[in-house]
Amino acid sequence: QERVENKTPLVNESLKTFLNTENGRLVAGLVAEFLQFFNLDFTLAVFRPETNTFTGLDGRDNLARELGIHEGDDLKGVPLLLEVIKNGQQKEKGTCPSDG
Amino acid sequence: QERVENKTPLVNESLKTFLNTENGRLVAGLVAEFLQFFNLDFTLAVFRPETNTFTGLDGRDNLARELGIHEGDDLKGVPLLLEVIKNGQQKEKGTCPSDG
Numbered sequence: 001q002e003r004v005e006n007k008t009p010l011v012n013e014s015l016k017t018f019l020n021t022e023n024g025r026l027v028a029g030l031v032a033e034f035l036q037f038f039n040l041d042f043t044l045a046v047f048r049p050e051t052n053t054f055t056g057l058d059g060r061d062n063l064a065r066e067l068g069i070h071e072g073d074d075l076k077g078v079p080l081l082l083e084v085i086k087n088g089q090q091k092e093k094g095t096c097p098s099d100g
Numbered sequence: 101q102e103r104v105e106n107k108t109p110l111v112n113e114s115l116k117t118f119l120n121t122e123n124g125r126l127v128a129g130l131v132a133e134f135l136q137f138f139n140l141d142f143t144l145a146v147f148r149p150e151t152n153t154f155t156g157l158d159g160r161d162n163l164a165r166e167l168g169i170h171e172g173d174d175l176k177g178v179p180l181l182l183e184v185i186k187n188g189q190q191k192e193k194g195t196c197p198s199d200g
Contacts, residue, residue, distance in 0.1 A: 012138060012139065012140075014138060015138040015140070018138070018179075023182055023185055023186065023189075024182070026185055027134065027179065027181045027182050028134075030181065030185075031131050031134050031135075031181070034127065034128075034131055035131075038112060038114060038115040038118070038151075039112065040112075040115075040147070040150050040151065042146050042150050043143060043146045043147045043150050043151075045146075046142050046143045046145075046146045047140070047143045047147075050140050050142050050143050051138075051140065051143075067185070067188065067189075079118075079127065081127045081130065081131070081181075082123055082124070082127050084184060084185060084188055085123055085126055085127060085130075085167070085184060086123065087188045088167065088184050088187045088188055089123075089167075
């Protein structure tokens with residue numbers, strides 16, 4: 001049912017461009033951290049070559065620092081992406097402090 | 101019959117538990133959306149069976165709605181995860197926009 005059309009080029013230009021941006025690397029790092037967190041080793045084994053990010057992505061500690069997430073006890077048991085989303089949701093819910 | 105070394109359990113219990121939560125499915129959906137966005141078809145072909153999420157994850161439109169992200173022209177060219185991270189950064193920087 002799925003049509004294979006317009007096969008992916010050997011170099012994924014849009015991803016390459018994305019990974020050259022700071023936030024792009026952050027996003028890819030968070031995806032890799034999610035995969036590592038849940039030991040999705042088979043997916044990682046394909047993700048790394050397909051994205052050409054064998055060693056280049058930040059690890060959990062660096063990602064947390066860049067995102068301003070503080071690794072407390074609460075955070076040990078969750079992938080960073082969950083924390084990122086929760087932060088966004090807090091904002092949605094209007095818990096953003098007003099400037100007064 | 102082949103014997104497979106019992107390294108990774110066939111059912112990833114921690115991931116299964118995670119995917120049974122609302123935010124867990126949101127996170128996994130965002131990861132899948134990232135992979136789809138950049139046509140990482142090989143990674144997706146492993147991700148889906150490894151996470152057992154062949155059809156169960158929300159697509160981009162539903163994810164955006166759940167996250168309260170409005171699909172503007174700006175957003176068409178980026179994976180949702182980038183927008184999620186940007187939102188978090190705006191919060192960090194204290195540029196939280198007032199409603200209205």
